[in-house]
Amino acid sequence: MSYEIVIGLEIHCELKTKTKAFCSCRNEFGAEPNVNVCPGCLGMPGTLPALNKTAVEYCIRAGLAVGCKISRYSAFERKHYFYPDLPNAYQVSQLEYPLCIGGGLTLDSGKFVRLNRIHLEEDAGKLLHGPYGTRVDLNRAGVPLIEIVTEPDLRSADEAVEFLAKLKSALLTTGVSDCKMQEGRLRCDVNVSVNKPGDKWGTRIEMKNLASFSAIKRAITYEAKRQMDELDKGNTFVQATRRWDDKDGKSYPMRDKETSNDYRYFPDANIIPINVEPSYVESIRKTLPEMPWELKERLQKELGLSEYDARTITSDKAYSDLYLNVLKTFNEPKFVLNFIMGEVFKKLNALGQDDIEIPLKPEILAKLLKLYHGKTIAQATARELLDEIWESNADPEQIVKDRNLAQVSDSGALEAILQKLVADNPKAAEQLKMGDPKVNQFFIGQTMKATGGKANPAVVLEVLNKIINK
Amino acid sequence: MAVTHDELVKLAKVSGLEFSDKEYTELIQAFKQKTELMEAMNAVDTSGIELRYEPINAEKDLREDVVRPSLPRDTALSGAAEKDSSAFLVPATVE
Numbered sequence: 042m043s044y045e046i047v048i049g050l051e052i053h054c055e056l057k058t059k060t061k062a063f064c065s066c067r068n069e070f071g072a073e074p075n076v077n078v079c080p081g082c083l084g085m086p087g088t089l090p091a092l093n094k095t096a097v098e099y100c101i102r103a104g105l106a107v108g109c110k111i112s113r114y115s116a117f118e119r120k121h122y123f124y125p126d127l128p129n130a131y132q133v134s135q136l137e138y139p140l141c142i143g144g145g146l147t148l149d150s151g152k153f154v155r156l157n158r159i160h161l162e163e164d165a166g167k168l169l170h171g172p173y174g175t176r177v178d179l180n181r182a183g184v185p186l187i188e189i190v191t192e193p194d195l196r197s198a199d200e201a202v203e204f205l206a207k208l209k210s211a212l213l214t215t216g217v218s219d220c221k222m223q224e225g226r227l228r229c230d231v232n233v234s235v236n237k238p239g240d241k242w243g244t245r246i247e248m249k250n251l252a253s254f255s256a257i258k259r260a261i262t263y264e265a266k267r268q269m270d271e272l273d274k275g276n277t278f279v280q281a282t283r284r285w286d287d288k289d290g291k292s293y294p295m296r297d298k299e300t301s302n303d304y305r306y307f308p309d310a311n312i313i314p315i316n317v318e319p320s321y322v323e324s325i326r327k328t329l330p331e332m333p334w335e336l337k338e339r340l341q342k343e344l345g346l347s348e349y350d351a352r353t354i355t356s357d358k359a360y361s362d363l364y365l366n367v368l369k370t371f372n373e374p375k376f377v378l379n380f381i382m383g384e385v386f387k388k389l390n391a392l393g394q395d396d397i398e399i400p401l402k403p404e405i406l407a408k409l410l411k412l413y414h415g416k417t418i419a420q421a422t423a424r425e426l427l428d429e430i431w432e433s434n435a436d437p438e439q440i441v442k443d444r445n446l447a448q449v450s451d452s453g454a455l456e457a458i459l460q461k462l463v464a465d466n467p468k469a470a471e472q473l474k475m476g477d478p479k480v481n482q483f484f485i486g487q488t489m490k491a492t493g494g495k496a497n498p499a500v501v502l503e504v505l506n507k508i509i510n511k
Numbered sequence: 512m513a514v515t516h517d518e519l520v521k522l523a524k525v526s527g528l529e530f531s532d533k534e535y536t537e538l539i540q541a542f543k544q545k546t547e548l549m550e551a552m553n554a555v556d557t558s559g560i561e562l563r564y565e566p567i568n569a570e571k572d573l574r575e576d577v578v579r580p581s582l583p584r585d586t587a588l589s590g591a592a593e594k595d596s597s598a599f600l601v602p603a604t605v606e
């Protein structure tokens with residue numbers, strides 16, 4: 042039986058403000074437990090929240106970047122639930138009057154994925170589970186978050202991951218968050234349902250706090266299949282929240298979905314609604330940087346990159362930053378692009394990070410590429426040096442000089458090697474004379490072997506042709 | 512509009528609270544007084560009166576994003592029923 046999968050995402054992104062959303066405690070990841078707390082974020086009676094101006098600005102900034110309409114009037118509600126990580130027993134959030142409404146992002150297929158809203162809220166503390174009970178660290182309690190809610194427009198795990206990658210890249214570009222998934226600063230709740238084509242949508246199952254692209258992809262794939270299997274058996278199920286176990290690769294029941302009313306939302310009387318003047322919104326809009334999709338268009342137009350190349354190099358801010366910064370001192374757009382998309386991507390793929398971090402400084406990579414482009418070093422040497430300088434940022438020019446790694450382009454030196462090779466391999470030499478180009482590679486390989494990978498392939502071919510055609 | 516016993520039982524359940532029958536009776540009475548007050552206010556004719564609110568300005572009136580000292584950790588933990596040297600302790604909560 043074929044089914045349609047319907048997916049909606051709720052993405053939580055911690056904002057990179059200096060202080061918390063409603064008090065002046067430091068917003069800091071990785072501090073000692075409970076050092077960034079005050080009577081306000083500890084939920085002590087008699088304290089009052091004071092809304093952080095920058096948190097509001099960042100929420101608006103994120104909204105503008107993805108085409109949201111910014112609300113003129115915005116207000117905060119209390120969302121009630123009991124848990125030890127929530128000192129007030131309610132989370133300050135936005136329900137009726139979110140700061141940003143609508144908007145969306147376009148996938149590579151051209152499909153537009155609509156956003157429902159982006160609202161501002163506070164994070165909860167952190168529970169540290171141990172054998173003797175649970176320890177509570179409230180440093181994170183009150184850290185400003187934006188929640189980005191999509192419409193249920195996504196139809197596959199691949200679409201969901203692509204959307205999230207694009208959103209992450211956009212948020213990084215705006216500078217409102219560092220989006221580090223490994224540190225839980227970007228987390229995703231996934232709603233999945235399945236239905237037969239033409240039928241109404243099925244019962245929605247939510248999986249909370251997925252913190253990597255691979256977990257999101259696997260969780261959606263698993264959950265959709267589980268629901269299809271249940272329906273095929275004639276079973277039904279109720280709206281619920283399930284827990285994704287990334288180690289087992291399975292989802293487990295967590296709780297029946299509390300309906301919105303059970304959170305007993307009501308207006309937070311301690312936080313006065315805010316008036317967002319259109320002139321303020323425009324002043325924020327003016328400071329927005331070039332977004333990845335705008336950069337993509339520019340690279341195609343100004344540097345003549347193909348659609349695929351431009352899309353790939355702008356798919357993560359780390360890639361495009363490296364590319365543009367290398368070009369500042371070494372302006373060979375296609376050569377640099379090919380090296381990054383080949384050698385640098387190979388290295389990054391091997392590392393398998395969700396949060397791409399490139400320790401190599403662009404100016405150092407530019408130096409390496411100048412040596413390679415100018416044929417001072419061979420491709421094999423460039424690859425080896427990339428590994429060597431990746432973290433150390435050592436000067437490639439100095440290494441080449443110190444270790445005598447420059448290519449052998451001296452035709453006299455290569456001639457002696459090649460004459461010996463031709464003499465030792467008469468069959469191959471004969472094939473080459475007959476015009477078989479594959480044999481070229483054999484001689485280049487052998488010359489490389491003899492020179493420790495330092496021979497200049499172009500000169501090798503030149504000399505080889507001369508010898509063969511004598 | 513009166514609050515029913517069943518509604519209060521549901522509210523108590525999602526709030527993690529327990530009440531005796533006597534307390535439920537008292538609560539129903541207290542809610543009744545409040546709803547009667549609201550009904551009395553709703554009865555006032557406000558037609559023709561413009562809705563007004565005084566929101567604060569997002570650009571000018573909000574707190575600047577400047578760090579101020581937090582509590583010393585010992586002070587922060589001092590009111591906790593159970594604690595260790597750096598954290599509040601609560602019964603094991605594993606989802």
